[in-house]
Amino acid sequence: MLRTLCVLLLLALGGCSSAPEPQTPAPEPARAAPGIPRDSLLALYREWQGTPYRLGGSDRRGMDCSALIQLAYQSTQALALPRTVAEQARLGWPVPLDEVVPGDLLFFKTGRRQQHVAIALGERRFLHVSTSQGVIISTLDNPFWATALLQARRLL
Secondary structure: OOHHHHHHHHHHHHHHHHOOOOOOOOOOOOOOOOOOOOOHHHHHHHOHHHHHHHOOOOEEEEEOOHHHHHHHHHHHOOOOOOOOOHOOOOOOOOOOOHOOOOEEEEEEEEEOOOEEEEEEEEEEEEEEEEOEEEEEEEEOHHHHHHHEEEEEOOOO
16 A cells, blocks of 8 residues: 555646646847957057066066067956066967957067067058057068968957
């Protein structure tokens, strides 16, 4: 008798555990476009334009290329990046040149042991610190930069 009651109880409870109605999955939230708004980068350029190159520098008296990248990401994205080009080159993931967007990092081999980093503005232009002209905008249409380019990387 007890056995029969247990079987009936299990059958009754089993009927309550029917599969839920299939639901239409909620749409994925819209994702922001990768990169940094170009206007933000151009405002940064206007603020720092002409600041001279100074190895290890990170202020108005002079700055180097990796300091400019740190400044760009800190001021536009509140994101703290490492200090050196080598450390920054390990961040994010590689991006094909034809998919570069404003905010992607461009890495160059500018000498036997020297590397350089810049931040893409779009349309093959980039913001960086030149040793001769300070903070400037250059283009990958320049043969020097085109042949020195090693890789592009996306952080966002």
